[in-house]
Amino acid sequence: QQQVKQSPQSLIVQKGGIPIINCAYENTAFDYFPWYQQFPGKGPALLIAIRPDVSEKKEGRFTISFNKSAKQFSLHIMDSQPGDSATYFCAASTNYGGSQGNLIFGKGTKLSVKP
Amino acid sequence: NAGVTQTPKFQVLKTGQSMTLQCAQDMNHEYMSWYRQDPGMGLRLIHYSVGAGITDQGEVPNGYNVSRSTTEDFPLRLLSAAPSQTSVYFCASSRTLGGRVINEQFFGPGTRLTVL
DSSP states (O other): OOOEEEEOSEEEEETTOOOEEEEEEOOTTOOBEEEEEEOTTSOOEEEEEEOTTOSEEEETTEEEEEETTTTEEEEEETTOOGGGOEEEEEEEBOSSSTTTTOOEEOOOEEEEEEO | OOOEEEEOSEEEEOTTOOEEEEEEESSOOSEEEEEEEETTTEEEEEEEEEETTEEEEOSSOTTEEEOOSSSSBOOEEESSOOGGGOEEEEEEEEOEETTEEOSOOEEOOOEEEEEO
16 A cells, blocks of 8 residues: 655644654655645645755745655745644655656644744 | 636535535546545545546545546436535546656646544
8 A cells, every 4th residue: 555654643843943743654656755845725736846865955944855766755834934834744646657746645744833 | 727616615514415526627637536635645546537437446436426427527426415425626637648648747726525
């Protein structure tokens, strides 16, 4: 069974802190690792994504770190703001085979950034 | 562009009733998919389609049917609703290039379904 394991389930940080959310995967055929952000009552929206040929990707205050040998990747949010309070999902997919493009999601992390 | 639209936003059904959740996209995306989101479970793939006339099962297909007669529309049908199908349902789409799915999936706003 393909799985993506995400931790922690919930996270509370103070404004300006650096929350870190971790994910681990099993299937070495995965070659696309996105993070989605979801606000209450809304659909998930792509935040940032990485492919396994790089170890880090930054977009604004959001950074993905990727460790191919450990099959782990993480999301770091620099200088977190109350507006970052949302649920974050990691996911993985492969570009090969019959299931290419299908996203396998982690169970989500509910982040709360206190003012 | 409206992106991915879903109707209805909310629905309450009785056990055994049938209904269709509508999903449409105006981005000419070949790939479309349906997910259900349950508390603490993340999003799980129900069915997906890589183009008109082509559908396939995801992780949790039981109790759901789909069809894809046009590029724009991908309805999800519940033939006999059960309380276990109480969930929030999201439709998503993605473009393809040379037959490969370009991975960014765009999600609709969701349909919150309650089955009594």
